[in-house]
Amino acid sequence: MMQKKKVFLGFPHGMCAGVRRALKTVETVLDRFGAPVYVLHEIVHNNFIVNELKKRGVHFADSLDEIPPESVLLFSAHGVSAAVEEEARRRKLRIIDVTCPLVKRLHHAAAKPRDVLILIGHRGHPEVEGTVGRSGAKQTFVVADASEAAALPAFPPDTRIELLAQTTLNTEEVTKVEAELRKRYPQLESAATVCYATTNRQKAVRSLAKKCEAVLIVGSPHSSNSNRLREVAEQEGARAFLIENAGELPREIIENTTMLGVSAGASAPESLVDELLQKLLSAGFQLKTENCTADETTEFSIPEIPEKP
Numbered sequence: 001m002m003q004k005k006k007v008f009l010g011f012p013h014g015m016c017a018g019v020r021r022a023l024k025t026v027e028t029v030l031d032r033f034g035a036p037v038y039v040l041h042e043i044v045h046n047n048f049i050v051n052e053l054k055k056r057g058v059h060f061a062d063s064l065d066e067i068p069p070e071s072v073l074l075f076s077a078h079g080v081s082a083a084v085e086e087e088a089r090r091r092k093l094r095i096i097d098v099t100c101p102l103v104k105r106l107h108h109a110a111a112k113p114r115d116v117l118i119l120i121g122h123r124g125h126p127e128v129e130g131t132v133g134r135s136g137a138k139q140t141f142v143v144a145d146a147s148e149a150a151a152l153p154a155f156p157p158d159t160r161i162e163l164l165a166q167t168t169l170n171t172e173e174v175t176k177v178e179a180e181l182r183k184r185y186p187q188l189e190s191a192a193t194v195c196y197a198t199t200n201r202q203k204a205v206r207s208l209a210k211k212c213e214a215v216l217i218v219g220s221p222h223s224s225n226s227n228r229l230r231e232v233a234e235q236e237g238a239r240a241f242l243i244e245n246a247g248e249l250p251r252e253i254i255e256n257t258t259m260l261g262v263s264a265g266a267s268a269p270e271s272l273v274d275e276l277l278q279k280l281l282s283a284g285f286q287l288k289t290e291n292c293t294a295d296e297t298t299e300f301s302i303p304e305i306p307e308k309p
Contacts (some may be wrong), residue, residue, distance in 0.1 A: 003258045007285040008212060009277065010204035010263040011292040016197030018100030019044050019267045021300040022077040025098050029072060030056060032308055038067045039074045040084070041126050043098065044267040045223040047244060064088055072096065078126035079103045081133020094306055101300050102167055102195045103127055107134045109191055114160045118143060118152070120177050120192060121166035125224060128166055137162075145173065146180040154184075161185050165192035168225040168266075170232060171199055197266050198225050200294040202232045207293055208261030209236035214253055217242045218272050219265030226265030233261070245272050246279040254283045261290075 022043050029037050035057020042050050042060055050060060061067050064087055072094045075085070079099035088095055099107070110117060110131050117137035121128035122144060132140055143149045155161065163181060165174050171194050181188050209215050215233035219226025219242055226242055233240035238261070241250055253260060260280070264273050277287060 005258050005260070005283075005285045006288050007260045007262055007277065007280050008208055008288050008290040009273070010201070010208045010261060010290055012197075012200050012204060012294055012296050013262075014218075014264040014266070014268050014270050014273060016195075016266040017296070017298040017300050018077050018102060018195075018197070021100070021302055022098045023049065025096065025302045025305070026053060026058065026074065028302060028305055029074065029096060030058070032305060033072050036071070037074065038071050039076055040064070040067075040080060040088075041076045041078065043074065043076050045220055045226075046265075046267040046269070047220045048269060048272060049267065064091060064093070067091075067093060070094065074098050076126060077103070079107060079130035080126075081130050083133055084130075096305055097303055099130075100167070100195075103130070106131055106164060106167060109162075109164055110134045111136045112162075113137070114162050115139065116141070116155060116159055116161040118149070118161065118163050118181065119165070120144070120163070120169060120174055122224060125166065127168070127224075131164070131166070143177060146176045149177045149180040150184070152181075152184070157187065159185075159187070161188050163188055163190040163192045165194060166224070167195035168198050168228060169194050170228045171202055172232070172235070196298065197296070198228065200296060201225070201229055201263060201266065204290075204293045205229045205233050205261070205263050206236050208263065208290065209233040209238035209240070212238055212259045212261035214239040214241070214257045215261040215263065216240075216249070216253065216276065217263055217265060218245070218268045218276060220244055220267070223265045223267055226268070229263055229265060243276075246275040249276065249279055254280075260285065
């Protein structure tokens, strides 16, 4: 007798409070000012969202040089450095800061005076660049993993060293890096915490991966938190795929999987998850209820938006 194919949807999944806040802010700004509206970098790391906003007159700039003077400018949810913020003000841009409040908290922690700041993160990611650009330390180092942590220089025993982390990292990798650093620097102070939404989604995916042969993550390829979800599923022994939408559903999943898990990154719209589930149901999968591993009730109010002149 052929085993019935089942799909389990992880909870929580999809958009976090910081992403919802950023998108609500864009909507409000468009309603108040109309197009064009400028965003420095992508408002959130999701191609579907970015492309939809482009159609409505939102321009995503790689640098301030691309933005006309006195334009309405949103800083993305990932935040910017102090130098970028100062330059934007010098150019008399009408700034609306959409930095996620939890990234803002990281910025405030980084700005404290100390001898050495070590930031666990991915070089080149906007959140990391923004945080490094807020550092109040005499020396700042970015490490991506435990091997890079082991290669840091020696410091005198009285050196004040603090550890912080990008908010969208693999929680287990952060633990490994901190353990390596504590071996080298007994005086290390750590506030290296991954944000609640990243932690909750990883916990849910680990639960899925323990019971499923494969796990699908809905998210864009340049989304840090989505890639980490794929990683943690693989760490638990499941095959894992990061896909942007139902059109990228691997054929092997339909043909060779009987127990399938589905989750979504913190910037993925629920509509894309629904489309994927409908395609799986049409392919013969039965949707099963998955226990919620964490309740999320956090909501952030949107930032102050200036009146139209």
